[in-house]
């Protein structure tokens with residue numbers, strides 16, 4: 001292949017839009033196909049640690065994300081009664097603070113506006129049904145029957161990636177026995193940074209999204225069989241978890257949990273695609289290759305970093321196989337470290353919520369600290 005000029009990205013989420021921006025910045029033509037007919041990003045927030053902000057800066061949007069989100073310091077880890085036991089999270093990197101909390105919808109808008117301004121072409125309500133490898137590129141058949149021809153294809157279609165299954169066959173995400181409940185609130189006046197409370201049946205976090213808003217997450221163990229939670233169960237169950245924390249900041253929120261449709265409930269899964277994450281001229285990035293538990297608040301950060309690194313390697317224009325192989329060398333161990341660390345933390349939380357004793361020497365805060373510190377290393 002002469003050079004990579006024409007790229008198809010499948011999936012317009014955080015990873016897909018990030019790689020579109022990174023490629024447009026170096027003048028490469030980009031088409032995104034997104035399966036949803038229109039973007040409808042749910043309104044709870046997302047934590048962007050300093051390494052995520054550093055990667056967003058490479059895309060020209062870190063300041064916009066901080067202006068429209070809420071930078072904050074390390075997270076205070078507390079007992080259920082509010083006694084602080086540690087501070088966790090990636091330390092600041094250069095001018096980037098330890099954390100930026102932001103609404104998912106706003107992060108999506110920030111990426112979308114930049115990507116559109118740079119000339120990315122979006123096609124909504126579309127996916128790929130077939131991928132045909134060629135020596136010098138890929139041909140695809142889209143779900144509307146049209147065909148396309150590209151130098152490379154990037155699968156950024158999330159944990160249940162269709163591109164992954166078309167290229168590599170069947171890999172199923174691994175449900176770990178934990179679930180998360182999320183809800184957005186007005187910001188309590190005493191909330192000066194992120195907070196995490198560790199209880200016996202759950203873990204509860206309060207994360208700033210703007211000067212005026214926060215979101216809460218509660219991690220719980222609902223059962224090995226991943227039971228279906230009916231809508232009418234949402235509010236009573238979430239409130240009963242919140243009762244475990246007798247601190248004013250949590251208690252004051254309980255009466256504000258009123259709309260079951262605003263309770264965002266989700267079982268937690270991981271996925272590790274074995275290396276390499278590419279075949280021929282197609283490659284998987286983001287959750288489709290390495291979905292972590294949210295325990296380290298780093299999945300999106302990894303997807304954004306993937307985007308930055310892939311574009312840096314593509315810019316060298318020395319052949320797809322050399323580009324993809326260097327991408328793997330820079331990404332595989334780092335992503336594996338985060339997935340595995342999140343799985344360890346998840347396993348220990350599950351033991352706690354089931355009333356089991358943690359093995360001697362286990363310290364969840366120390367595990368988080370070690371992994372967050374490792375993420376400050378350059379990508």
Ligand SMILES: Cc1cc2nc3c(=O)[nH]c(=O)nc-3n(C[C@H](O)[C@H](O)[C@H](O)COP(=O)(O)OP(=O)(O)OC[C@H]3O[C@@H](n4cnc5c(N)ncnc54)[C@H](O)[C@@H]3O)c2cc1C
Nearest residue numbers: 011013014015035047127158286287294297298299300301
């Ligand atoms: C409960 C929870 C909390 C989290 N909290 C954090 C956090 O605080 N900080 C953090 O950094 N990360 C967090 N994450 C992880 C983060 O959300 C993911 O790592 C990130 O969204 C991955 O981006 P992605 O682009 O790979 O996939 P996605 O964001 O899932 O995007 C995939 C896109 O592809 C589209 N798509 C799907 N299938 C197809 C198809 N067949 N064809 C075309 N398009 C398709 C989807 O509609 C979507 O737009 C959390 C995850 C969970 C589950």
